[in-house]
Amino acid sequence: MKLRILTGLLAGAALLHQTGAQAGILPPPGDQALAHDLLSELISINTVHEQGTLRAAQALKARFLAAGFPESDLTLVVIPEHPNQGQLIVRLPSKSPKAKPVLWLGHLDVVEARPEDWTVPPFKLTERDGWWYGRGTQDMKADDVAVAISLIRLKREGFVPDRDLIAAFTSDEESGDANGVDWLLKNRRELVDAAFVINPDAGGGAFKQGVRQAYGIQTSEKVYVTFQAEVTNKGGHSSIPEPDNAIYRLAEGLGRLSRFHFPVETTPTTRGMFAVNATQETGQTAADMVAVSKLPTDLAAAERLSQTPRLASRLRTTCVATQISGGHAENALPQRARASIQCRMIPVDTEAQVKARLEEVLADPDIKLTVLVPSAPAPDSPTDPNLFKRFGQVVAASWPGIQIMPHMDLGASDSIFTRVNGIPSYGLSTIWTDAEDNRAHGRDERIRPERFYEGVEFSYRLMKALGTSGK
Numbered sequence: 001m002k003l004r005i006l007t008g009l010l011a012g013a014a015l016l017h018q019t020g021a022q023a024g025i026l027p028p029p030g031d032q033a034l035a036h037d038l039l040s041e042l043i044s045i046n047t048v049h050e051q052g053t054l055r056a057a058q059a060l061k062a063r064f065l066a067a068g069f070p071e072s073d074l075t076l077v078v079i080p081e082h083p084n085q086g087q088l089i090v091r092l093p094s095k096s097p098k099a100k101p102v103l104w105l106g107h108l109d110v111v112e113a114r115p116e117d118w119t120v121p122p123f124k125l126t127e128r129d130g131w132w133y134g135r136g137t138q139d140m141k142a143d144d145v146a147v148a149i150s151l152i153r154l155k156r157e158g159f160v161p162d163r164d165l166i167a168a169f170t171s172d173e174e175s176g177d178a179n180g181v182d183w184l185l186k187n188r189r190e191l192v193d194a195a196f197v198i199n200p201d202a203g204g205g206a207f208k209q210g211v212r213q214a215y216g217i218q219t220s221e222k223v224y225v226t227f228q229a230e231v232t233n234k235g236g237h238s239s240i241p242e243p244d245n246a247i248y249r250l251a252e253g254l255g256r257l258s259r260f261h262f263p264v265e266t267t268p269t270t271r272g273m274f275a276v277n278a279t280q281e282t283g284q285t286a287a288d289m290v291a292v293s294k295l296p297t298d299l300a301a302a303e304r305l306s307q308t309p310r311l312a313s314r315l316r317t318t319c320v321a322t323q324i325s326g327g328h329a330e331n332a333l334p335q336r337a338r339a340s341i342q343c344r345m346i347p348v349d350t351e352a353q354v355k356a357r358l359e360e361v362l363a364d365p366d367i368k369l370t371v372l373v374p375s376a377p378a379p380d381s382p383t384d385p386n387l388f389k390r391f392g393q394v395v396a397a398s399w400p401g402i403q404i405m406p407h408m409d410l411g412a413s414d415s416i417f418t419r420v421n422g423i424p425s426y427g428l429s430t431i432w433t434d435a436e437d438n439r440a441h442g443r444d445e446r447i448r449p450e451r452f453y454e455g456v457e458f459s460y461r462l463m464k465a466l467g468t469s470g471k
């Protein structure tokens with residue numbers, strides 16, 4: 001399960017100054033209609049893991065065929081062991097096949113949504129009070145549509161890029177063992193090999209109190225690893241308690257963990273992020289953000305910022321107890337007590353380092369620490385100045401006055417697979433969200449129609465810019 005976190009970049013409730021035009025940009029009316037129609041179709045196709053993504057991939061393929069894409073530029077791939085998980089790879093070919101392509105990623109699967117939990121049917125695009133509701137509107141079918149419509153529009157306009165533009169619409173990003181990106185890289189690399197990746201499942205912009213904030217370009221993700229802490233004991237009859245008790249031993253270790261903080265660590269990405277965030281804050285918070293955007297790290301400033309949990313998470317590796325179990329009868333001394341400890345590492349840390357540190361903190365040789373879910377580390381993608389200049393130009397032309405900044409996600413996206421395979425990957429979500437209203441994975445997921453349309457237009461501009469003149 002992966003959580004898309006692109007909001008809440010900023011601290012506290014500081015008053016924010018106006019950062020630029022609030023008005024959006026729009027694609028031509030015909031493309032708006034097509035985008036709405038395609039979004040409606042994709043939302044109506046239930047793509048939770050059990051249902052699979054094949055039908056959605058087929059529906060997309062039909063759209064590309066109808067738009068004049070030849071069969072030879074469309075590849076529908078089904079993972080053999082998972083016949084209901086379909087991937088569609090679309091190629092807009094260039095004149096010169098020498099330049100390495102740019103690859104857009106878009107997952108077609110969605111997180112489960114139970115109709116009884118929602119106030120509208122989750123698998124139907126429903127308009128209500130100026131919002132569009134439906135599972136996948138935020139995560140990430142609207143972004144999939146933005147990418148698809150951009151390709152269709154470029155094709156219609158006869159645009160021939162200077163490098164192939166590829167989009168891969170894939171399965172099982174959210175859950176399940178049929179991750180399409182991982183599978184394609186391992187089995188059909190030639191279909192998706194690229195100079196770099198644009199992944200609209202991460203990064204992007206958020207409104208806060210109705211004001212556009214900076215636009216984050218995700219270059220980095222915290223690395224996920226889960227440990228199990230376990231104490232075993234000979235147990236006995238509860239009428240004769242002994243000082244050595246598995247539950248107490250584990251609880252005391254976890255108590256020590258609760259008071260522990262990993263040291264502050266910044267990276268080029270987080271320093272760049274804090275430097276831009278600082279311009280949108282005031283007073284001490286702004287000064288502290290400037291301080292942690294530099295080296296050596298101002299630890300007092302980091303400590304003050306860390307009073308806000310979401311900022312603390314960006315400044316250090318975190319580990320937290322998430323599950324606990326123990327004992328086998330209410331009238332017996334426990335023979336076993338277990339806890340899950342979930343860690344999100346700053347990418348410069350390693351599983352072995354964090355495990356060693358946790359053992360020190362738990363400070364009890366009888367608490368056995370093992371890896372429950374191993375880490376899958378991926379390198380940060382470089383903040384390439386040429387590429388960032390290009391990103392910045394498209395963002396500024398679309399939303400005047402909006403700054404871009406590198407961004408580290410606390411959650412995970414499919415970019416871990418491309419990054420670990422040596423393909424730098426950049427999260428540029430096209431659809432602005434509300435910092436106060438992030439419903440991805442939640443109930444009554446929704447987007448604003450005007451933000452969807454401007455995302456469709458932004459996606460087109462970005463694709464055209466990256467397809468013009470090779471880097």
Ligand SMILES: [Zn+2]
Nearest residue numbers: 004139140201
């Ligand atoms: Zn997603």
